[in-house]
Amino acid sequence: MRPALASDEFVSLWLTQHPRWRRVDDRLVATYALSYEQSIAVLTRTLETVNELDHHPLCQVGYDEMTVTLWTHDRGGITELDMSLAHVWDDVVGVIAPSLRERSH
Numbered sequence: 001m002r003p004a005l006a007s008d009e010f011v012s013l014w015l016t017q018h019p020r021w022r023r024v025d026d027r028l029v030a031t032y033a034l035s036y037e038q039s040i041a042v043l044t045r046t047l048e049t050v051n052e053l054d055h056h057p058l059c060q061v062g063y064d065e066m067t068v069t070l071w072t073h074d075r076g077g078i079t080e081l082d083m084s085l086a087h088v089w090d091d092v093v094g095v096i097a098p099s100l101r102e103r104s105h
Contacts, residue, residue: 028070028071028082029069030068
């Protein structure tokens with residue numbers, strides 16, 4: 001069973017603590033300055049986790065950036081599951097591109 005929708009207040013507080021992420025409508029969105037190869041490496045490293053969680057983000061990979069969009073489809077908005085996966089994404093990006101981790105804090 002999927003978690004309930006997070007309150008607007010909870011999402012707003014979470015966003016103040018995670019400046020890389022922003023809210024667009026009822027979704028969490030982050031854009032990372034990564035090469036194409038780094039983006040594919042991030043996708044490969046997160047594949048097992050997203051499959052285990054049965055929670056698959058929308059990922060757009062370009063020449064020099066990757067945008068990740070998270071929302072819980074069957075709830076129609078943001079849940080704690082999205083915030084948890086955002087942490088995973090940030091951690092993996094930090095391993096693949098350590099300089100991005102330093103710039104996000």
